[in-house]
Amino acid sequence: MVYKIGVWPEFMFPSPLQVFKTLWSGIKDGTYTIALLHSIRRLLIGYFIATILGASIGVILASNKTLDETFGSLVLSFQSVPSVVWLPLAILWFKLGEPSIIFVVVIGGIWNMIISSSTGIKNVSPEFIRCAKNLGYKNIKMFAKVIVPASIPHIITGMRLAWAFCWRALMAAEILGTGKGLGQILMWGRDMGNMQTVLSVMIMIALTGFITDNLIFKKLEGRVLERWGLLNN
Template sequence: MPRSSMTAIGIWRKIIFYFVLITIWELAYRLGVGYLKAWQPDGFPSPIKIMRVFLTLIQDHTLGSAVLTSVIRLAFGFGISLVLGFFLALILLRYKSLQENLSPLLLGLQALPNVTWVPMAIFWFGLGESTILFVVVIGSTFAITLAVESGIKNVKSIYLKAAQTMGSKGLKTYRNVVFPAALPEIIGGLKQGWAFAWRGLIAGEMLTQVNGLGEILVAGRERADINQIIAIMVVIIILGLTVNKLVFERLEANIRYRWGLD
């Protein structure tokens, strides 16, 4: 069967699966609210009501503005994290004493939930953009640092010996051998850092109530509108999956193709 036909069949299977899932969800809502009286209408989300909220947010430009603002914040903060993460990783690899002492600390800091940084950020920067940026950066930098450090440190020694045998030295070895060999693990760290950055962004926007997706979540909570809350959660999931599909999966596919893994 041609690859295009298999792809089309896979897409239709997913569409049918989610259609059935949403239908069951709506039936559960109607059964629980209308017949069994198991919960209140505002205590259980309805897919149809979620879609209505979603369309309303689009029509009044609230959603578009929030998505654009949040994505710009996220891209800017994640860009800073990339620079800091790679810089810290190279410093740790250069100085073994720092690596031995700081790596466990960075691992512990990475384990901290992003939201724990928000009170400190508010204390330092107040309620504003700087607080959100700080939380995004601090939440993703350590994951990137540890991934780059681990990826480069775990490059097989046989690659280095082969490069030295062929006369490769210094930066040339890093550019042509070490960094390409470490890329799969580095990409995994970037994906993890991106996920942490997303969480930090939403946490910062929720607590500072600055314009963005997090602020719309808080507005839904204040109005006791569970459908608005779920609608924004769905938007966040879709954005995350889109970035993963368009950026990270393509990077991984290119790496696998270049190294002959496909």
């Protein structure tokens, strides 16, 4: 170990065995499990709002050229702003607590959903539109039967990216905010100088993100792309 040769002391760089013992202990006594459930609940609420709201705004932007050229440019700018930057405003608007954390989570994922939904609708093949018109489709029927189904691959990709960004935003908000969650345990470990706790929570966060992405969103995206004939074999 690096601390044995005098590079770093043990409390700064704990051994992998110490980290995994702390991780297992936190899971066994329910500390990490309860914190994870609190975090997942916030994530699901924020993600659901970001998905619905983002997709709706994306549809509006794609349907209105003036809005797309004005507000659409602002969306691209907002996407580059880290979601944690919104936390001071969230605290000012909603006070320090659950609503402010969920607001930051929503902000973390909404921009990707807007961009993906808008891009998907604008990139629908003109051939689909012409064929639908020849079949008598127009207005709402055209939108529901042709445009939305054709844009699904972009929307699914946006949902996958939005989940990842919402997860990152949640951790940042929990570290700086209040309430139970993995971010709060991480903050406690840092304040106490307990690097085993810090590293074990980091592993927990990474594993949760990896599992949800690979077991849910990656498979869903692959099936959609295969169904739409967009998956390279």
